[in-house]
Amino acid sequence: xxxxxxxxxxxxxxxxxxxxxxxxxxxxxxxxxxxxxxxxxxxxxxxxxxxxxxxxxxxxxxxxxxxxxxxxxxxxxxxxxxxxxxxxxxxxxxxxxxxxxxxxxxxxxxxxxxxxxxxxxxxxxxxxxxxxxxxxxxxxxxxxxxxxxxxxxxxxxxxxxxxxxxxxxxxxxxxxxxxxxxxxxxxxxxxxxxxxxxxxxxxxxxxxxxxxxxxxxxxxxxxxxxxxxxxxxxxxxxxxxxxxxxxxxxxxxxxxxxxx
Amino acid sequence: xxxxxxxxxxxxxxxxxxxxxxxxxxxxxxxxxxxxxxxxxxxxxxxxxxxxxxxxxxxxxxxxxxxxxxxxxxxxxxxxxxxxxxxxxxxxxxxxxxxxxxxxxxxxxxxxxxxxxxxxxxxxxxxxxxxxxxxxxxxxxxxxxxxxxxxxxxxxxxxxxxxxxxxxxxxxxxxxxxxxxxxxxxxxxxxxxxxxxxxxxxxxxxxxxxxxxxxxxxxxxxxxxxxxxxxxxxxxxxxxxxxxxxxxxxxxxxxxxxxxxxxxxxxxxxxx
Numbered sequence: 001x002x003x004x005x006x007x008x009x010x011x012x013x014x015x016x017x018x019x020x021x022x023x024x025x026x027x028x029x030x031x032x033x034x035x036x037x038x039x040x041x042x043x044x045x046x047x048x049x050x051x052x053x054x055x056x057x058x059x060x061x062x063x064x065x066x067x068x069x070x071x072x073x074x075x076x077x078x079x080x081x082x083x084x085x086x087x088x089x090x091x092x093x094x095x096x097x098x099x100x101x102x103x104x105x106x107x108x109x110x111x112x113x114x115x116x117x118x119x120x121x122x123x124x125x126x127x128x129x130x131x132x133x134x135x136x137x138x139x140x141x142x143x144x145x146x147x148x149x150x151x152x153x154x155x156x157x158x159x160x161x162x163x164x165x166x167x168x169x170x171x172x173x174x175x176x177x178x179x180x181x182x183x184x185x186x187x188x189x190x191x192x193x194x195x196x197x198x199x200x201x202x203x204x205x206x207x208x209x210x211x212x213x214x215x216x217x218x219x220x221x222x223x224x225x226x227x228x229x230x231x232x233x234x235x236x237x238x239x240x241x242x243x244x245x246x247x248x249x250x251x252x253x254x255x256x257x258x259x260x
Numbered sequence: 261x262x263x264x265x266x267x268x269x270x271x272x273x274x275x276x277x278x279x280x281x282x283x284x285x286x287x288x289x290x291x292x293x294x295x296x297x298x299x300x301x302x303x304x305x306x307x308x309x310x311x312x313x314x315x316x317x318x319x320x321x322x323x324x325x326x327x328x329x330x331x332x333x334x335x336x337x338x339x340x341x342x343x344x345x346x347x348x349x350x351x352x353x354x355x356x357x358x359x360x361x362x363x364x365x366x367x368x369x370x371x372x373x374x375x376x377x378x379x380x381x382x383x384x385x386x387x388x389x390x391x392x393x394x395x396x397x398x399x400x401x402x403x404x405x406x407x408x409x410x411x412x413x414x415x416x417x418x419x420x421x422x423x424x425x426x427x428x429x430x431x432x433x434x435x436x437x438x439x440x441x442x443x444x445x446x447x448x449x450x451x452x453x454x455x456x457x458x459x460x461x462x463x464x465x466x467x468x469x470x471x472x473x474x475x476x477x478x479x480x481x482x483x484x485x486x487x488x489x490x491x492x493x494x495x496x497x498x499x500x501x502x503x504x505x506x507x508x509x510x511x512x513x514x515x516x517x518x519x520x521x522x523x524x525x526x527x528x529x530x531x532x
Contacts, residue, residue, distance in 0.1 A: 125353055125355060125358070126351040126352070126353045126354070126355035127355045127356070127357055127358070129316065129351060129355060130349070130351055130354075130355030130356075130414075130417075131355075132314075132316060132340075132343070133314055133316070133343050133347065133348070133349040133351075133418075134343065134344065134368070134369045134372070134417075134418075134421070135340045135341065135342075135343040135344025135345070135369075135373065135421075136340070136344075136369075136372055137336075137340060141372075
């Protein structure tokens, strides 16, 4: 019993220390500048590696999600005779919820895990130490451009996800189920509000991008530099960032809708 | 403040890793422009010592003076500045950037810290690579190099900014005799040509004695011997002699501390 309490305490202290270290790392790496700081070219390279290379998975996933939404929505709405609301339903679902959330989850699996593994291996092979000893701050050189690349990429990916999803919905609803395309697009255009739906969705995506990338780079930077440690850190990245995205999504939605 | 002949001075340093005490009142000074080999049994924290001098680890007590300045009390920015201009370190695993070619690896510190024009960087990098005999390998990537070549590239990179102090962490481990000979020649050559203060952590007694001006034997958290190889070999410290001769038993026992052998066998697994 004493042991259990002690372990509980140790775990608690360790998690709080870990959050503290993550906060310190964030504060030191979020700003540019300092010795041997990364340049604009590094940022572009990182956006390419985390953002551009995630395009295919985002586009394919977005298209399928849109198609499923339209199919499910159609079979439900047709019972109430309100199929004309299908375009509105698909677009609002994607812009407000599924675009940001699913893009962030896919990003965590595709790019977040890669970031963790990459940084963990750089640590294990003493590349980060070597940088320090050359008078280059690895936080500024390695972490900063990756953090910003994630922050910039995820909102764009989320927007693309929603756009492709809406097309996927149109493909199923209009081309396959024979819905009148004027109703699909027209009702969508009438009801979707730029600020309430698009911008608020984008704000979510920015927050998710920040949190997912932060978790990924921190897990890599703080990993135990062995093959086992890096494997564990990679898993942690996917688990923690998925939970963080879903949890934050509820909080942000509640704040934005103002219902609670 | 500190002896002008010494480049690095360690004063009363105590260092804990977790709850284990690695150093306990360590005192040693490394002379300027000389090669000093730091030797000792595995796990005595020789690499830890190098990392304290480089400021990557902070001593729990005491001072680590480089050029008379305490590395442990320096601000992060000053420390990076000191490392950039004055220190080089060759890591055990070399720490080459795997996504950059040999040329770009050596050019990295120059590109990061200077605004030199491209053709001058090219000349400097080629000079450093020529010094380690790898000018022809400039376009290869670290994955395409042998262990000895990797270490030579890392050496070229660590002298790119012309440091005054260079630290080698186990530079001979895992090398074939030819590569080892090359590294030995390079360490000696750099020391003679540039007057670099060189600190060398190694287990290889023969090789280290060939090139080192001084040996510093560390054991049990203290320096147990410091002097030229001849002085130490003929000295009266039994543990130092055991280490230099590689005797399996002596003041450092062959057996890890254990209960009485006979009692242990007879107990039939019923320990306490």
